[in-house]
Amino acid sequence: xxxxxxxxxxxxxxxxxxxxxxxxxxxxxxxxxxxxxxxxxxxxxxxxxxxxxxxxxxxxxxxxxxxxxxxxxxxxxxxxxxxxxxxxxxxxxxxxxxxxxxxxxxxxxxxxxxxxxxxxxxxxxxxxxxxxxxxxxxxxxxxxxxxxxxxxxxxxxxxxxxxxxxxxxxxxxxxxxxxxxxxxxxxxxxxxxxxxxxxxxxxxxxxxxxxxxxxxxxxxxxxxxxxxxxxxxxxxxxxxxxxxxxxxxxxxxxxxxxxxxxxxxxxxxxxxxxxxxxxxxxxxxxxxxxxxxxxxxxxxxxxxxxxxxxxxxxxxxxxxxxxxxxxxxxxxxxxxxxxxxxxxxxxxxxxxxxxxxxxxxxxxxxx
Numbered sequence: 001x002x003x004x005x006x007x008x009x010x011x012x013x014x015x016x017x018x019x020x021x022x023x024x025x026x027x028x029x030x031x032x033x034x035x036x037x038x039x040x041x042x043x044x045x046x047x048x049x050x051x052x053x054x055x056x057x058x059x060x061x062x063x064x065x066x067x068x069x070x071x072x073x074x075x076x077x078x079x080x081x082x083x084x085x086x087x088x089x090x091x092x093x094x095x096x097x098x099x100x101x102x103x104x105x106x107x108x109x110x111x112x113x114x115x116x117x118x119x120x121x122x123x124x125x126x127x128x129x130x131x132x133x134x135x136x137x138x139x140x141x142x143x144x145x146x147x148x149x150x151x152x153x154x155x156x157x158x159x160x161x162x163x164x165x166x167x168x169x170x171x172x173x174x175x176x177x178x179x180x181x182x183x184x185x186x187x188x189x190x191x192x193x194x195x196x197x198x199x200x201x202x203x204x205x206x207x208x209x210x211x212x213x214x215x216x217x218x219x220x221x222x223x224x225x226x227x228x229x230x231x232x233x234x235x236x237x238x239x240x241x242x243x244x245x246x247x248x249x250x251x252x253x254x255x256x257x258x259x260x261x262x263x264x265x266x267x268x269x270x271x272x273x274x275x276x277x278x279x280x281x282x283x284x285x286x287x288x289x290x291x292x293x294x295x296x297x298x299x300x301x302x303x304x305x306x307x308x309x310x311x312x313x314x315x316x317x318x319x320x321x322x323x324x325x326x327x328x329x330x331x332x333x334x335x336x337x338x339x340x341x342x343x344x345x346x347x348x349x350x351x352x353x354x355x356x357x358x359x360x361x362x363x364x365x366x367x
Contacts, residue, residue, distance in 0.1 A: 064166060086176065182295050189244060
């Protein structure tokens, strides 16, 4: 009897040990699958939400991805502040940056009114772009690696089913939950704001260039582009603000598709050189050709940075749910339209490195 009991005990012990080993094996597999060979590694983790704030905000968690380069860090800070102040949802910011910006960013977040933000800081390794981006030796400093972070959303937010991507030159004036709830059609991995939408049609924007159709971004003289049978006058879309279905993104291998067209451009120069000059938008236009949903145009009122003049009425700007200063005239720069709206959400840099530049001279106004 004692021997039988001993044998049963040994068997049970071995079963438990085997179960724990399998659990450890699964854990290691998950860890390996979560680790990113592309160098998109988490540096900081999401801090716990203070109980007071947890009580005030609902349980809906929204993943927002934003890139933060050192020279534009004030923009990212203002964007995040405007999003946070307008929602009761549990927004988690996934901030993509470079190693030399991490300390500055962390200080700005921890020593200001933004200390209660929930966030992760992720390092973007520019080496992921090797062979995928053609760099002009004379203009090597103009390449902005972080503009390509949006191509790698599933790597940045591996456990989320859905995410919002925003550029750093935006201000949100309504609850981001509404944008997050944008319905995506079956089979669509993302929803963008079309450049032929009602907002763009109602307001003529000078200085924006021919950025309203595919011929503004792609070289239709190239056979590879012509073979795609994409109509040149197809309405383009703006990739500075979009909602992504990450489950669908992974199923369709969107990232691999984007990388394919990036690499092909290095060899064949498929992008238009004479019009928009963008190197981030063309791959997205190809991959999402007639395969994307639309967001409410009021959630991406853009071209505020296309010129120094005010192209929208104050009433329209006030009604906009998201303002986008895409273009050369940034709200933290020398001159920009409605910079005062942006400044309401700007949080001063505790290190003093980032300072606003203002020059509203009479000479400029006279022009």
